[in-house]
Amino acid sequence: MPAPIRLRELIRTIRTARTQAEEREMIQKECAAIRSSFREEDNTYRCRNVAKLLYMHMLGYPAHFGQLECLKLIASQKFTDKRIGYLGAMLLLDERQDVHLLMTNCIKNDLNHSTQYVQGLALCTLGCMGSSEMCRDLAGEVEKLLKTSNSYLRKKAALCAVHVIRKVPELMEMFLPATKNLLNEKNHGVLHTSVVLLTEMCERSPDMLAHFRKLVPQLVRILKNLIMSGYSPEHDVSGISDPFLQVRILRLLRILGRNDDDSSEAMNDILAQVATNTETSKNVGNAILYETVLTIMDIKSESGLRVLAINILGRFLLNNDKNIRYVALTSLLKTVQTDHNAVQRHRSTIVDCLKDLDVSIKRRAMELSFALVNGNNIRGMMKELLYFLDSCEPEFKADCASGIFLAAEKYAPSKRWHIDTIMRVLTTAGSYVRDDAVPNLIQLITNSVEMHAYTVQRLYKAILGDYSQQPLVQVAAWCIGEYGDLLVSGQCEEEEPIQVCLVTLG
Amino acid sequence: MILAILVFNNHGKPRLVRFYQHFPEEIQQQIVRETFHLVLKRDDNICNFLESGSLIGGSDYKLIYRHYATLYFVFCVDSSESELGILDLIQVFVETLDKCFENVCELDLIFHMDKVHFILQEVVMGGMVLETNMNEIVAQMEAQNRLEKSEGGLSAAPARAVSAVKNINLPEIPRNINIGDLNIKVPNLSQFV
Numbered sequence: 216m217p218a219p220i221r222l223r224e225l226i227r228t229i230r231t232a233r234t235q236a237e238e239r240e241m242i243q244k245e246c247a248a249i250r251s252s253f254r255e256e257d258n259t260y261r262c263r264n265v266a267k268l269l270y271m272h273m274l275g276y277p278a279h280f281g282q283l284e285c286l287k288l289i290a291s292q293k294f295t296d297k298r299i300g301y302l303g304a305m306l307l308l309d310e311r312q313d314v315h316l317l318m319t320n321c322i323k324n325d326l327n328h329s330t331q332y333v334q335g336l337a338l339c340t341l342g343c344m345g346s347s348e349m350c351r352d353l354a355g356e357v358e359k360l361l362k363t364s365n366s367y368l369r370k371k372a373a374l375c376a377v378h379v380i381r382k383v384p385e386l387m388e389m390f391l392p393a394t395k396n397l398l399n400e401k402n403h404g405v406l407h408t409s410v411v412l413l414t415e416m417c418e419r420s421p422d423m424l425a426h427f428r429k430l431v432p433q434l435v436r437i438l439k440n441l442i443m444s445g446y447s448p449e450h451d452v453s454g455i456s457d458p459f460l461q462v463r464i465l466r467l468l469r470i471l472g473r474n475d476d477d478s479s480e481a482m483n484d485i486l487a488q489v490a491t492n493t494e495t496s497k498n499v500g501n502a503i504l505y506e507t508v509l510t511i512m513d514i515k516s517e518s519g520l521r522v523l524a525i526n527i528l529g530r531f532l533l534n535n536d537k538n539i540r541y542v543a544l545t546s547l548l549k550t551v552q553t554d555h556n557a558v559q560r561h562r563s564t565i566v567d568c569l570k571d572l573d574v575s576i577k578r579r580a581m582e583l584s585f586a587l588v589n590g591n592n593i594r595g596m597m598k599e600l601l602y603f604l605d606s607c608e609p610e611f612k613a614d615c616a617s618g619i620f621l622a623a624e625k626y627a628p629s630k631r632w633h634i635d636t637i638m639r640v641l642t643t644a645g646s647y648v649r650d651d652a653v654p655n656l657i658q659l660i661t662n663s664v665e666m667h668a669y670t671v672q673r674l675y676k677a678i679l680g681d682y683s684q685q686p687l688v689q690v691a692a693w694c695i696g697e698y699g700d701l702l703v704s705g706q707c708e709e710e711e712p713i714q715v716c717l718v719t720l721g
Numbered sequence: 722m723i724l725a726i727l728v729f730n731n732h733g734k735p736r737l738v739r740f741y742q743h744f745p746e747e748i749q750q751q752i753v754r755e756t757f758h759l760v761l762k763r764d765d766n767i768c769n770f771l772e773s774g775s776l777i778g779g780s781d782y783k784l785i786y787r788h789y790a791t792l793y794f795v796f797c798v799d800s801s802e803s804e805l806g807i808l809d810l811i812q813v814f815v816e817t818l819d820k821c822f823e824n825v826c827e828l829d830l831i832f833h834m835d836k837v838h839f840i841l842q843e844v845v846m847g848g849m850v851l852e853t854n855m856n857e858i859v860a861q862m863e864a865q866n867r868l869e870k871s872e873g874g875l876s877a878a879p880a881r882a883v884s885a886v887k888n889i890n891l892p893e894i895p896r897n898i899n900i901g902d903l904n905i906k907v908p909n910l911s912q913f914v
Contacts, residue, residue: 272746332868
């Protein structure tokens with residue numbers, strides 16, 4: 216039998232296919248060849264065949280017949296085989312299949328292998344797809360590796376431990392001793408994954424959270440060193456020292472400081488420092504600032520710090536970078552309930568965002584605008600929102616209309632204003648209002664006895680011009696039916712009495 | 722937590738597909754297609770975040786993407802990840818690819834899908850960020866590639882060729898050829914090593 220073709224050749228061949236059918240034919244032919252090659256139990260070419268199978272799998276073709284072959288590769292002595300074998304296992308297998316349990320022994324051996332890269336592969340695979348049984352069996356090995364001095368393995372062991380804890384939460388205690396020295400590491404990779412592990416443990420267990428609160432001073436120190444350290448070429452990203460680690464630590468501080476006065480106080484200074492000193496010209500600086508703001512808002516920070524945070528968000532709203540504007544709006548939405556007054560100060564900027572070209576930003580701005588409407592600003596806000604309703608994309612109209620009705624109901628300064636607003640919505644976006652809007656409106660009109668004449672006149676005039684919007688027509692028809700006498704009797708002082716012509720609604 | 726990392730070109734052809742949560746194969750392909758359609762609609766001057774499609778569980782998940790020339794890099798993440806942070810992470814991943822492949826282009830990703838997976842494995846593990854220092858990642862990749870090379874690599878063909886030739890039975894060459902009075906001494910041919 217001729218040697219199986221190389222991965223590169225297969226890719227080249229497939230790329231020459233001009234139609235989907237041609238591609239399928241080539242793939243089927245190659246799959247058949249691979250199947251026979253597997254049957255021959257050839258060790259030399261197994262690696263190449265599985266690699267090809269993974270490529271075909273990515274294109275959407277079935278590759279499950281290669282699952283056992285991945286296991287054979289994992290059991291091989293060669294690093295090359297193991298590398299593809301583990302990758303295949305991660306892409307093709309999952310814990311729902313019994314086959315995956317066969318990996319447990321191999322992984323156990325490889326976790327103790329003499330080559331660190333083999334150990335790394337085993338940790339990676341266990342950390343990606345290890346089932347609860349596998350995690351239970353191998354947790355001890357992971358814990359051992361968490362204490363090693365080899366930073367390459369230690370960082371992987373930390374993330375693997377996170378996966379083990381997610382699968383088997385009872386095992387969390389077992390990793391506690393190993394966490395003692397994790398923050399003393401110099402290696403940033405290890406520090407980073409250690410913080411992830413600590414975060415996971417704190418989020419899962421209130422006891423762990425209480426236990427780890429004592430780490431706050433150490434975390435503050437590490438963060439301080441990162442900010443003050445000056446230029447460090449290996450960790451520098453656009454002039455900031457390891458922004459990813461800074462963000463991770465800020466997040467852990469958030470969890471530790473929540474609902475705890477002492478911890479919150481211990482981190483007040485560093486948060487203020489980060490908030491004022493971080494360079495904002497590049498995205499990495501803004502990512503750190505953003506995380507700082509979220510932390511300040513979530514812990515028990517002093518009011519001065521909170522105002523600082525909201526002002527940072529306000530500045531973000533004016534940033535040219537649309538991503539920054541988007542996250543600012545998202546954060547303001549989260550804080551608008553608790554810090555309503557501070558957010559109100561930025562209302563005009565937020566309302567300007569309604570005119571942004573970006574759909575995601577418009578949506579956020581709309582939600583935030585509704586959250587900011589109150590008795591004082593209802594008239595001004597409604598003007599802007601009605602204008603928005605007029606000009607926005609169809610996907611927003613239903614939500615916007617509902618929002619306007621709600622706001623009008625809560626804060627309407629007068630009945631007439633209320634009815635005018637509703638009319639405006641019905642005429643602008645009548646076909647987008649929700650079904651329950653019609654009965655609600657009818658209820659409202661019924662209750663506003665003094666407005667009946669005015670209302671029925673306005674409605675009649677509205678549908679004279681255009682009766683394509685069903686909800687409008689429904690309300691109008693009902694109204695005219697109920698108060699038709701008012702329409703022709705000229706009781707409404709503001710409008711001229713009108714001649715009603717029977718209009719057949721086709 | 723990162724739920725999935727997808728790389729596809731401007732026509733939706735997948736170049737890298739990695740899920741960190743299990744989905745059946747047909748669903749995986751559907752997600753790739755749906756994500757492509759969502760992302761294709763976006764102008765280049767609007768923000769890089771959008772709500773993920775209906776197939777990927779619920780409103781907790783967002784798609785964060787970057788568009789480089791002919792390729793889209795899309796990370797599907799949940800609310801525990803910082804959106805701006807993930808944008809930076811995508812940049813780190815792409816710059817690492819650039820260092821490993823020397824001015825990476827789409828063809829590199831096409832023909833070295835396995836290598837791209839291996840590089841990604843050093844950046845993200847189990848849906849969590851593992852390492853963000855590019856030099857560190859490149860050094861680890863180089864060491865592992867050297868290890869592979871010393872074993873003969875994926876194809877293993879050159880090693881086979883050598884051993885095949887080694888095993889050929891070269892016919893016995895007489896040391897002395899006697900033709901009448903002529904005596905020709907054949908030089909000692911060195912063994913093919």
